[in-house]
Amino acid sequence: MLRLGKPAKGLLAALLLVVSALFLGGTFVGSDDWWPFAPWKMYSTSTAPSGPVGSTLIEIQEAGSPEWQPASLHPDTVGLNRAEIEGRMTMIKEDPAVLGTLLKSHSELLPDDPEWTAIRVVRSDVILHEGERTGETRDTTLAVWPSSARTAEDDAPRIITEAAQ
Amino acid sequence: MNRLSQWLFDPVPLARVVLFRRFVYAFVIIDILLLHTSGFRHGWADPVWYQPLIMGEWLNIPAANVPQVMILKWGTVLVAAFALTGRFPRVSGLVVAVGWIWYQYVAFAYGKVDHDRGDFVIALVVLPLIGMAATAGPAGDRTRSELAGFAFRAMQLAAIATYFLSAWAKVRFGGWEWVNSATITRAVIRRGTFIGDWLLEIPWSLHAFQWVLFSAEMLAPVIFFVGEKWRRRMVAAWFVFHAATYSVITIAFWPHLVMMLAFLPLEEYRDRAVARWNSWRGGDSGEPEPQVKTPASPA
Known part of the structure; x- marks a missing residue:
């Protein structure tokens, strides 16, 4: 021993x-x-059994197309993940220009993909009632870059109702 | 005091260290290459997103860039592969510890810290302490060591602290009402599997799960006060719990799962597996050796 x-x-x-x-x-x-x-x-945090459960996502525009489309918010596509963007929302809202760095990282990480020309961060809230989904989702625009891509639909939440579950 | 010291330095066979460190360094390689890759991509993120942790402020760690993450990734993988050979265990172990911790730091210094990787740091730091262990013969060295015993006790404490202190973190951040909140429902909505979606249809099931989880975490330290048989059963129960969690929300606390192996007599399992393998291959070579003492053999 x-x-x-x-x-x-x-x-x-x-x-x-x-x-x-x-x-x-x-x-x-x-x-x-x-x-x-x-x-x-x-x-460890508590989520109220009634109210919204939010998750953050990004939507982008490709060169030559003014339509917003959902895009992957992942380290492989933009260098950062969803939780990291969620953790920095205060900075992003104060200075949406930082979103421009995501477009740059995207073109460096995936040079063969179509170029992204605009990006917006959206919080999608699934509405709960007493622990169950009500079927309603509310999408709110948190930040848009460049600011010229911002339109009237970014000013109010977009309410999407699913057929009753 | 004496009994506490005996418990803390309860000797462990070196053969167990040899096996455990293989799990640890193999895991480091798998983790860096496959499981936890967000740090690597931070090499491409703009430094504007860098948010130094206290550790980084003290050590003046700069924001990540592509060469830095390349060196950390491949350097740590190479040294971990070398550590698996068991040669220069102290130096290789120390380099892997620094490399892996730094690589995690790069992953965490961009606004999101994962909470399942604190205990594995302890394994990487204590393993290099037991230098000679890695040279134990391939047949398994039954020499027992108090230093190895300490290392295993420290790793067990870290693994159980992960459960116990995460229960207290729930009290601190979520309040006692955490058990009645919709936290797990939220997790399932955000990243649930088809099993999770199915459980959403039965809301009480996720609610009950929170009570079970919280109670199990609070009671986790009991494992240090039960006998060997129950200890193994409790470890098995935790593995079942983690498998269930993975099937519902695809989250697994991978490094922590390796840490839980520190409770198990790995060298006994190895011997049993080898014996079974030998007897399966036929012949009676797998039979235990006769208990009659033979004169000391050179082996």
Whole structure:
């Protein structure tokens, strides 16, 4: 059997205590910035059983076509994923020009695809009532770039009603 | 105090370390190449999206670019492959730890931190401590080591803390009413499979699932107070839970699943599998050796 000396054991136990304290601190007072000691908050927030469940998506226009079409919001297509865009909505609303960098990343990542000329970020809310879907979806435009691509339909939520489930 | 020390440094056979570190370094390769690739694409994202974490501010880590993510990705994969050979376990282990942690950092410093990857950091950091273990013979070294015991205890604590502290995070961010909220319904709407969609039709099922999940997480530390048999059953139950989660919302906490293996006597499973394989191939070579002591053999 390979034994450890008392000083080595003391040192390791002390290190374990420090790391435990960091994880506990992360959980009770820390934030995501603390990673790897960030709180383990996967699915920790409460969602009200009645009300909207939102997810964010992007729509784009290709060169020569003024029509909005849904596009993939994925690291392989724009360098970022949905949650990352959702986490930066304040910055995007303040300065929609940052969306222009997504068009640039897209053309670098997928040079053979049709070029994107405009982009808008949309929040699609599925409406729940007591934990069940009501069949209503509300799409709200959060930001458009370039601003010349913005039209009247971006000013109010677009309500889509599914046939009763 | 003495009993606590005995528990913390409860010796573990080196053969277990040899097997466990293979899982860890093989996982690093699979993870970087297949599972967690968002960091790589951040090389193409504009630096305007970079949002340094505390770690990055302290260490002055710059925004990602294409050469940086290329070096991190392929460098870490190469060194992890080398670590699998068991040679220079301390140096290779340390390089893999730095490379993998940095690569995760690149993934997380763009506005979204994943919450299932904190415990694996512990595995990468403690494994290089046990240098000599990797040189244990292929037949499995039964020498037990207190240092290895400590490493395994630390990894077990990290794995169980993931459950226990995530329950407390739910209390902190979601409140005690979390169990009655529509959080899992929301997750299913956002990324549910056909099984998830089917469960949406039975809203009480997802509600009940939240109660079960929360209770299981709060009670997770019980695993340290039960006997060997129940410990293995609890680990199996967690694997079933993770398989169920994956089938409903296609989310798996992959690195954490590797960590849960730290509870299992891997070398016993290996021996049993080898014995079964030998007996299946015919002959009685798979039979356990006779208990009669023979004079020490050179092997």
